[in-house]
Amino acid sequence: MKTTLRRLIFSLALLATGNACAQLPELATCTRSANLLACQDAEGNAYSVNTVGTTLYLRGFEKNGNRYWAQTNSRFGQLTFFTGIASDGEAWVxxxxxxxxxxxxxxxxxxxxxxxxxxxRVTGC
Known part of the structure; x- marks a missing residue:
């Protein structure tokens, strides 16, 4: 998995569990509405997060690999499962x-x- 996508998945996993802000590897410029968060970082990567109940729908573009990707996070109590796929055919769970x-x-x-x-939350990762 490409480094940028790995960092993004890590950051979004932390976002989904409430540990996001102090852990993000780089700052991004974001716009937010009631259910949608759209961001772009200084490197040209972009992603959006749409919340529907306890499910997060993520879509993005990775500049280095020039590929699009999508991921779904489903939360069940203290457990969050995620699956994703990229435009080059790579999949992850x-x-x-x-x-x-x-x-x-x-x-x-x-x-x-x-x-x-x-x-x-105290010592980081």
Whole structure:
């Protein structure tokens, strides 16, 4: 999985669990409405987040790989599952589980990337 997309998935996973602002790797300019957040960073990457109940629908463009992608996050209590696909055919799945102030995160992609990491609101990731 491309580095930019990996950072974005990580950031959005944190956003979905309430740990976002202090963890974002770079700042982006965003516009917000009631259910939609649209952002673009200084590198030309763009994404949007649409909220419908406990489901997040994400779409974006990755400048480095010149590819579009889409991801769906579904939350069930303290557990959030996500699946995504990119315009080059790469697909990924993963989950984020919240335990107190800690999140346990895991994902894998059809491109061979996989990761498991734990984040804390106090100490970070």
């Amino acid at each position: 993963g989950y984020t589980r919240r335990v107190g102030w800690t999140t346990i995160n895991r994902f894998s992609s059809s491109g061979g990337s996989r990761a498991k990491f734990t984040c804390s």
